[in-house]
Amino acid sequence: MPEKPYDHNHIELKWHQRWENATFYKAEENSTRPKYYVLEMLPYPSGTLHIGHIRNYAIGDALARYKWMRGFNVLHPMGWDAFGLPAENAAIANQRHPREWTLQNIAAMKKTHRRFGFSYDWDCEVSTCEPEYYRWNQWFFLKMLERGMAYRKEALVNWCPKCGTVLANEQVVNDGCCWRHEDTPVEQRALEQWFLRITDYADELLGDIKNLEGGWPERVLTMQRNWIGRSEGTEVDFRLEGTAAPIRVFTTRVDTIYGATCVILAPEHPLVAQLADAEGRSCAKAMVDARAAQGPGDVEKEGFFTGHYAVNPYSGERAPVWVGNFVLMTYGTGAIMAVPAHDDRDFEFCTKYGIPVRPVIRPVDGELTRAEEAKTAFTDDGVVENSNEWSGLPSAEARRRMTAKAEAEGFGKGAVTFRIKDWGISRQRYWGTPIPVIHCAGCGVVPVPERDLPVVLPLNVQFTGKGRSPLEEVPEFVNVKCPQCGGAARRETDTMDTFVDSSWYFYRYCDARNDRMPFDPARAAYWFEIDQYIGGVEHAILHLIYSRFFTKMMRDIGLVKNSEPVRRLFTQGMVIAEGAKMSKSKGNVVGADSLADRYGADTARLFILFAGPPEKEVDWRDERAEGIYRFLGRVYRFATRNLERARAGGEGGAANADRKIVRKLHQTIRKITEDFESRWHFNTSISGIMELVNELYAEEQRLSGGTVAELLVKLTLLLAPFAPYLAQEIWEELGRQGPVFRETWPCYDAELAKDDLAEIVVQVNGKLRSHMYAPFGTPEEEIKARALEDPKVRAFVADKQIVKVIVVRDKLINIVVKG
């Protein structure tokens, strides 16, 4: 039979049409198979998928297919989130309604996904822009409100002038810029906001990280630990001289307190108004404003003396009270004791203003550095000196005992402080889940009764772009009756951060059509934890910490049994183009569709996996895809020109060429299976298949029909997770029925994979000099004797003295000579 040219367009179109409405992975109810839940992180539905997304999906899809072929009951859902609503609300206001816009983009992206042949279970699709989904955000909100886990307060919040909305701390990136507009600094504004008490779980979120070790990348865990930022220390009251009022400070180094030469307040500290004169107050105000304007980042340390003193409760010493711009009101108590000898920042501040530097800690085997010599602070633990009865104690023990004293005498206590703040979820934008509360003049804040959910976003909205929620302009939405007293009331117009949606969407996939509950707890109990979650590292502290928080909250209200949502997390590397991060603003986005137009979906998928190990970033260059395209063509042509031979069959395995190729086949199966089971280095899996095909070409004429038939079947199965269209097409050409990835993954036979003879490397003084072949298990003495007979070896050993011979069984012999 003549070979057919590889026409990827024809093949992909054919199967694309047949698969149009197919759900490949319909997870089975009551399956006896073990369950496997694999999930990729959602894209931003910005209308196009770029090659980075395809990488994400290609990894998950290959895994899902493989797991199915290995006999698992696979749940592999795909859904859509509202993450990607364009920040430029105003810009699209004149064109189309954002909801319509989002739904259209979702449709476009679904089309691309189908085109690439991803094997999602479309039946559990969730669209977070739809009320039937977001009503459960409201349901969760009410549950949390009942438990005091959702609350409202005025707070300084991050405000992005471009988005015209508030941002969570986690959404502030790049030295204080908006995550959506990386060149736009955020401003600070004081607003009434809704918060979720994620800090209630701070300890657990931190402690449970140890359970994730091994399954999650260490990098992500480190980022989360830093973000939660637990520090153990002591709160100590410095009594303000002349009054009974205490200034409470927080320190992790109470052992250095005898070196505290002043107390410094944050400029926003309430005592500033009381202690500072008019000039000082305006100075403090200027500091606050400067910080608001500049955002976080490096600031020149400045401060002023208030003219007051506070008494150190341990030493009885008077410490001047200063105000310093580098002290944060939002951390600890908003006041610190400055120990310039043992803290870099205090050192910088105190030397600038001539405040004494007094060392009280010496290194364990060193001398106390004298103040005048100190050019930097000594910040390590050591031994306490010059501190009355505490002198001579190691730092850690001093801290323990000094904290105990503070507690016993009532001027302080041990305290744990977290860096993580409660999660501000209020957004002043149209998009998002309406927060289901009503403000009544008489009754205050009244939750919307559960029977009235969902509170639905109105459709007749004008987008003003004025930085207020457009919902405020919709009277039918805003003006409501109070559910308690029936009087006129105002509906809350803030909407929820869309990270609320993404915090639990993967639970909804278990039970996407449920209209009584967010999901059936029994189904969640079956599918959770997620076995494998795959996505970019950019969500390490946003989505992935919120999701963990939500899971713990759902456990506490009895919906789920697991404490963590995800057992294993894989963070794939970014795709960069021509050395630069792919981004829309740079205009260097490689669109998945245009790539599929040129080379086909199979080539695009295979190549992105081949380009490098999936956890590393890869540099995308179109021209390299040629090699993969050629490879797929080679496979297809080999298959079609050998079909008849394969059908005719015949005894295989006798000829030498047959044995050799069967061995290579089993080695390849072993390699790919191991790659799937451990490190996911699909680039080497694919190169393994290429090697097999190269060998197939070399031996083609010598192979028997039976061997060719076996090879074609197994080769097709090996390709199925990576290149579904081609694999399916060959499968059909081979006369088989049904989806190829519903077949069983081929097993390798360790005996067949084994080489006949061991290749033994012969070294002299560690340098490669010769090779030889010997049966496995050949005794050392024999190997040694044969090696020494080798003329190439003799040339190097010759008249020299043999010092030592090392033999590694079936692998290597190294002859060490001298002279």
Add this chain to the structure above:
RNA sequence: GCGGAUGUGGCGGAAUUGGCAGACGCGCUAGAUUCAGGUUCUAGUUCUCGCAAGGGAGUGGAGGUUCAAGUCCUCUCAUCCGCACCA
């Protein structure tokens, strides 16, 4: 500043347990096929000395451990990422 990662041919990368460095692919060179271009097939391709056989060097750099180091240890340089007044 703190924390983490990475560094191998012209390029992407391989070497999973300390045991043949450069698999596989791109690119390039030659030959075959073709009217020609493209396609396809075959061979070659780390550097260096050599006509060749063969030798020498070589995994950012310097040292060390070892019969043997890309891999382990110490120091160092470069690049990237995360956090950054968190008391």
